[in-house]
Amino acid sequence: MAAVDANSVVAIGSRVRALREAMDLSLRDLAERSGVSAPMLSQVERGETSPTLQVAARIANGLDLRLSQLLRLDEDGAVTIVRADERRRGPTSVRGHRYEVLTPPLPGQRAELSRHVLDGGAATGGPGDPPVHEPGSRETAFVQSGRVVLHCDGAVYALEAGDTVTFDADLPHHFENPGPEEASLLAIVSAGLRRS
Incomplete structure (x- = not known):
């Protein structure tokens, strides 16, 4: 499974941390929700590792998002819609x-x-x-x-x-x-x- 583009690692890591904190989740909470270990989540948040798309999808699921939302692939300018x-x-x-x-x-x-x-x-x-x-x-x-x-x-x-x-x-x-x-x-x- 391919890894997320290295240029996006830091941006994804800081986004994961901000989203996790906005939902008032600890690393352990997100690990339980996503099935991704807390040490791996910590490395992703710090930009030390590039998650595979499969791992990124599991993280997104733990944050109640689609992968495209986590990676900001479906954002169009300054408008975000919650269906x-x-x-x-x-x-x-x-x-x-x-x-x-x-x-x-x-x-x-x-x-x-x-x-x-x-x-x-x-x-x-x-x-x-x-x-x-x-x-x-x-x-x-x-x-x-x-x-x-x-x-x-x-x-x-x-x-x-x-x-x-x-x-x-x-x-x-x-x-x-x-x-x-x-x-x-x-x-x-x-x-x-x-x-x-």
């Missing part, structure tokens, strides 16, 4: 919370858009859960359907379909659906410094 069947899905929750990440895992991306669906009585987390976003992050959520309640840093905010809320996402927070019907919301989390 409905290509969304990254979050782990299924026993709490009745399902979500999909709608933005692509691009290196250096400073914002992530996700869609959350809450069954009746379900929540995205609970009291005492640690903040899941980096310091300085801001979150804006738009309620698409149903009613949700935002619990943020000890305060409670009732939201209806069509309402939008923005808050410091590095504070303890979670959304819950108090009603019997399903509720959905779009959330965008952006990194950056909190305004004083």
Whole structure:
């Protein structure tokens, strides 16, 4: 199996690292997801080795990408499209919370858009859960359907379909659906410094 062009090794390595970090995966996590050993992944990320196309394809799969996306063969200028069947899905929750990440895992991306669906009585987390976003992050959520309640840093905010809320996402927070019907919301989390 042919190796990836040597001129692309460093670019691929830094891209793999950026994508892995954007997905909050350790080398070990990506190794488990891709079937490529952590030492090999480390060498690829540092540009010390050129992966075969087979290994690059396994790495891409571990990052929820097609090989062409990892190698940037299908990028056309500054536009990246995530098709409905290509969304990254979050782990299924026993709490009745399902979500999909709608933005692509691009290196250096400073914002992530996700869609959350809450069954009746379900929540995205609970009291005492640690903040899941980096310091300085801001979150804006738009309620698409149903009613949700935002619990943020000890305060409670009732939201209806069509309402939008923005808050410091590095504070303890979670959304819950108090009603019997399903509720959905779009959330965008952006990194950056909190305004004083």
